[in-house]
Amino acid sequence: MSIKDWPASDRPREKLLSLGADALTDAELLAIFLRTGLPGQSAVDLARQLLSDYGGLTPLLSAEQAQFCHGKGLGMAKYVQLQAVLEMGRRYLLDELRTGPALTSPGDTRRFLLAQMRGLKHEVFSAIWLDNQHRVLAYEPLFNGTIDGAAVYPREVVRTALKHNAAAAILAHNHPSGVAEPSQADRQITDRLVDSLGAIDVRVLDHMVVGSGVVVSFAERGWI
Structure with missing residues (x-):
């Protein structure tokens, strides 16, 4: 069954919009990043498999280029996208520290x-x-x-x-x-x-x- 056929409350994007990002599981967050799954495998199912293959979210996100691109459903475009997202997060936190209170x-x-x-x-x-x-x-x-x-x-x-x-x-x-x-x-x-x-x-x-x-x-x- 495609994610489009799921109840709205179970779809990762709709769930994030209604409950906030912290309400999502690692697999649901990763599925939003992946955007699409593979034939016969939803984005959430693919995310769960990747988390299992890599041993969790942190090992996946910190994997070196060759190791990351080897993952099922991943590749160079996803690697570049991920590095941009991670760097934006780091810069956001630095700006928070610089512009925030003591x-x-x-x-x-x-x-x-x-x-x-x-x-x-x-x-x-x-x-x-x-x-x-x-x-x-x-x-x-x-x-x-x-x-x-x-x-x-x-x-x-x-x-x-x-x-x-x-x-x-x-x-x-x-x-x-x-x-x-x-x-x-x-x-x-x-x-x-x-x-x-x-x-x-x-x-x-x-x-x-x-x-x-x-x-x-x-x-x-x-x-x-």
């Missing part, structure tokens, strides 16, 4: 960092620079590494803080393994950066480690 909610910071860093195949060390009222000045990736780690240079972090005339910072990096638990090396470089930035009166509010859907906060653990 950044005081760990939840907002987590949501933004997950959008920026989850699923990256290599380690990236970044900073959110803040003014003296904790309003966002900029988000800036500073160092790129391999799957094992990124070399972080305090002198470069200090230089960037001065460039933005920052009063405070939230540091962040991802663990490509998906495990967000900070390492001893993470704690040691954080201590060095707290000291280095403190010397120019820039306060480090937090260091967040991003994994697969989980973000660990140094501040919440009492390490900063």
Whole structure:
């Protein structure tokens, strides 16, 4: 049976319009993105199969180009469309942080960092620079590494803080393994950066480690 033959309340698009996007399942959201299914398979059925084949929504959306395009009913056009959608989402969240009130909610910071860093195949060390009222000045990736780690240079972090005339910072990096638990090396470089930035009166509010859907906060653990 085609989705057109379903009751209106069960069709993903109509359901989204009446109840909101958060009321839809992963398969229903993916079906809207796919738009059409395959012969004998509705868009929702195809979405369910793709989620099963890839192991969930996050592995599918973060798949590399060749792996994504290999999926049934997908291809280069869908890959390009997906990358555009993901990038628009990241830019929207950054604009929200920049134009919104002072950044005081760990939840907002987590949501933004997950959008920026989850699923990256290599380690990236970044900073959110803040003014003296904790309003966002900029988000800036500073160092790129391999799957094992990124070399972080305090002198470069200090230089960037001065460039933005920052009063405070939230540091962040991802663990490509998906495990967000900070390492001893993470704690040691954080201590060095707290000291280095403190010397120019820039306060480090937090260091967040991003994994697969989980973000660990140094501040919440009492390490900063």
